[in-house]
Amino acid sequence: MENRRVRVRFAPSPTGPLHMGGVRTALYNYLFAQKHGGDFILRIEDTDQTRFVPGAEQYIIESLKWCGIEPNEGVGFGDGPHAPYRQSERKHMYRQYAEQLIDSGNAYYAFDTAEELEEMRKRLEAAGSKSPSYNAITRQNMKNSLTLPEDEVKKRLAAGDPYVIRMKIPRNEEIRFEDIIRGWVVVNTSEMDDKVLFKSDGMPTYHLANVVDDYLMQISHVIRGEEWLPSAPLHVLLYRSFGWENVMPKFAHLPLLLKPDGNGKLSKRDGDRLGFPVFPIEWQDPNSKEISSGYREKGYFPDAFINMLALLGWNPGNNQEIMSLEEMISLFSLERVSKSGAKFDPEKTKWFNQQYLRKRSPEELAEIWLPELEAKGIKKERTYINEVCRLLQEKAHFIHEFWSLGKYFFEAPTSYDEDVIKKRWNEKSAPFFVSLAQAFSALKDFTATEIENCFKATCDKQGIKTGEVMQLLRVCVTGVGGGPAIFELIALIGKEEIISRIYTAISKFS
């Protein structure tokens, strides 16, 4: 049991787009599995038919693929020995386990209607109960197979009366388990209620399906969000009731992702309000048609996104922050996951993207940028675009900034930085630029060093300090006051075009 094969799962329900917190949960599962040479399974928990959202499952699969954290077993990633991996397709498997629990005295049939349950809650509240629930005490006053005569139960079942199966939580017992991240957690069963395990629609609830599937799929570690911590004791009890204690997975409950400002967990609303995506890829709600932005569409690199996410609640113990997936795998451990929730920081996310942008080769960047250029009708040799990318990559956080940062690589400026012109352009400027243009046209090798030498020589000849005209030159050829190394830029754009741009500027400002 101690040396059992590591098998973990990510088990979302397809009720909407996958939130970045969910992506992080998937990531930690993936890292853990890879680290230990184990399996990572994607299981779709669609036991609630009323909350099914078309497209959500496909969205989850596509998101994981984009992030590069692919399960090696499960829905959308190839069937393994435990197929199917969609709980709706496993429906027929659960009833027998619920019945097994009834036979062993750990569960019972309950026939109460929604109205009767509501009535019970009201009654208990009126009587001053702090937490009105269906439990060891209150179940005695309800309609279930513990209170009804045996033949009435049989009659009701035979008649097809709607029923649920509830867990019979024992009285006053301490349930304890050791969470890898949080240590020992102890809960008394008197705080727990008789949770529904099997619904009247013939589907299991999360609790039953989750435990049964984890058992059947031989899951060794359950790594999930902190919101599951309160129900973990129920799951432990379930393993015990089934007699599966010796193969019960180890638990690790991850801290939550919190909103950047104020308090509370990160929600879709925060993204809208503060202007950042909370989803890995774009999602369109099938009903409202409302679109939620995604990191992919916003121009984030998947590895930058994943790197940022990995460090939100985990750190490798050294000061390294930029890590490839491979490095994360080798460094990862659940013991180094922090206990407290982490506020998401959109600014740092941009920084991560910048780091990855700078690490990319100009060729890779060009490849990504190309469609945008083509859409703009730009036709340039690939080597030229590569060079533009090389010059621009130090200046940007995102590829989509390239165009506004460097469109002058493709077309002459149409506007000029007025502040620079106003400050620097004087009666000596026009003659200087005329002689500079002439000197440029005489150059045989139009290279950065030759251009620089030529520029300095012209300054000397005209008795002008380089500082007086350097930025003017930049504005003349690019229209803007800042940018990449000026002489490299000029060399790249090319002699003829540069000379023409200089003459245009002279006529404009004189």
Added chain:
RNA sequence: GGCCUGUUCGUCUAGGGGUUAGGACGCAUCCCUUUCACGGAUGAAACACGGGUUCGAUUCCCGUACAGGCUACCA
């Protein structure tokens, strides 16, 4: 309300009975670049509070406060 979990710079975090409490993002100043960015340097900035335990607690224990999660025939 009840139960569970948590609390180190504004944020992500390292650390851990004796430290100048370290790093990163962001911010500020300076250097580099006659630009912008990058890079470099410097700076402001934290152990929630109160009791214990101890020679000594930010670190261990207990309370309090605050925060979050859960409290469905949702997951």
